[in-house]
Amino acid sequence: MALNGSHATMLPPARGTLSSSQLLSSSISSISSATSSRQASSQISKIYRQSSTLFLTRRLPESLSTILPVIQPPLADGTSESSGEAAPIVRASRSTRIKVWSLYLTILNAVLELDPDEGKISFGSSEYRALVNKVRDGEVWEEVVQNGYGSIEGDVDAEVVINLATLLLAHARTQKTNQTRLENYLAASTSPNLNITERLEASQDGRRSPTKSISGADTPRDLNARVKILELYTLHVLLRNNEWDYAREFITISEVLDEERREAFLQALQSLQDEQKEAERRAREEQRYQEELLQRDVEDQRRRREQEERERRLLEERRERQKTPSEIDYGVEDTLPSPSSSKARSKPVSSRGSVGAVNKIEPTLINRASTILSNLRRLLDEMTGSVTATPMSVLRTLGFILFFLAVFGRRQVRERIRRVAAQGWMKLLQTAGMGVKVSYI
Structure with a gap:
């Protein structure tokens, strides 16, 4: 079998032709790799079911500890350092890989929704803080890319990207990291990978082929996932970072969206912007109303103090008058007839x-x-x-x-x-x- 020069440069040093023994060895290794991949997927699926059961019974620490050995690289014997091997999740099938990563991200979301005291009791103070910081700082995205996809940003499954973006959208301290990660993914997933070596290694490891179409959507399922990612990016993440104009421009030039979807996205963007302006207007009115209430309260307190001061002075004056003897009216003037009464009687x-x-x-x-x-x-x-x-x-x-x-x-x-x-x-x-x-x- 003859290969052209460009392909030969990306393969290990060999002659221009392959012998029959080499072809047989390659076929056997492919069959054994496929067999081991199916066995790994079966074992990972069993662990996934155990972790899911623990999660459904709200036993979060046990559920997390059950799923971690699947998504983390194995450690060297007797040490706490990585052995250099890939995590078992790499050899799982696409559906199993998506289910495992989705369960892991769901467990992290449940951990962050716990009351802090409850989380420290369940996981311990140091481990609980580490899990919270991993999500809030966006480090969980890098963990998924490295352990599950060999540090290839664009090779992450779209469903996993959706779960990652949703998790960071709910709990991250800032959406800058979420925006950067989504932009890197969108840029990497739309660029086809022409490296034959990576394609062969991916197929041997049980991972999907990194080749994609220009739009990053090869099937209707991929297209729907891609549209969902664009929705999260343009109508949620960018708006959290107050980049309304860039979101409108990105929707307008996107090649994934057809005219109907593009019009729906632009209408949704305009509605969200109108709602934000209305919310800001109500917030200003509420602030002005609170300031008026505060001013009226201050004025009422001032008048109340003045009234109390007047009453206090009147009370002191009354007490001073009571201390001195007062003249008593004996009613003598009442006994004397007035001139008007005398004239009336005459x-x-x-x-x-x-x-x-x-x-x-x-x-x-x-x-x-x-x-x-x-x-x-x-x-x-x-x-x-x-x-x-x-x-x-x-x-x-x-x-x-x-x-x-x-x-x-x-x-x-x-x-x-x-x-x-x-x-x-x-x-x-x-x-x-x-x-x-x-x-x-």
Whole structure:
């Protein structure tokens, strides 16, 4: 069998033709490699089922420890260093490989959703922090590429890429790492690998061939996975990094999307942008409302303090007034008739007759006498009550009574008061007589 020069340079040093013994040896190695690959896939599937059962019963530490030997390279005997061999997952079939990596990423997602205290109790503080940091820093992506796909970024199965991007989208500290990884994958998966040596090694290890079409989608299943990756990249990761314009441009020039999908992606992008603007507007309104509430609270507190200060000053003034003796009103002014009341009483009597006028005058005099007596009684009551409260007021009251008695004790004053009273009485009778005459006429 003859090979051209370009292919010969990528194969081990050999002559231009292969002997029949070499072809037979190659066929036997291929058959033995396929047999060992099927046996490895069967063993890995058994471990996968055990780990899945443990995961479904929420025994996360046991589930993780069961699946780890499948996805990590074996260690050298008696040491903690890698033996240099590939992880067992490399020799598994494509479907088994996807299921194992998906289960591993699902376990990590469940670990990060645990309460921190619960996670430290279940895994231990150091191991729990290591698992959390592996996901939040994006190191889990590099772990999958190295252990499962021989460090070939574009050879990662699309379903595994979707699970990785979703895990980082939910738990990563920043989406910059997620964006970089997706861009590297999209760039690598669209470039066909023409290295024949890698293709032969991949087929011997049980891995899928790294050759892809220009768009990275050879089958309808690959196309759907590719569209899902583009959706995560353009409508989630880029938007988290606030790269709206770049997302719109990437959707517009993408060769994977047909016109219908492209229009749907652009409409979804516009809807998300409108929702973000509306959310920002509501956030600004809420912030302004909270600031107004805070300002009103501050103003209410200021008015409340001022009111409390006024009440405190009034209370202090009231206490100061209570400490000093106060003047007591004895109601003397109430006993003296006002000029308006005297004029009202001296008005002519109506035309109903002198008998009615006399009947109205007599009760008026009685009322005046009763008023004087009630004022004197109130004066005595107030004097009695103020004896214990304000002793000085008693002295003033006694002085007033003595002065009153001294004035009325003079003969000239009594005679003058009697004349004034007689004159008032005569005027009242004359007024009554005039009223009788007017009524008679």
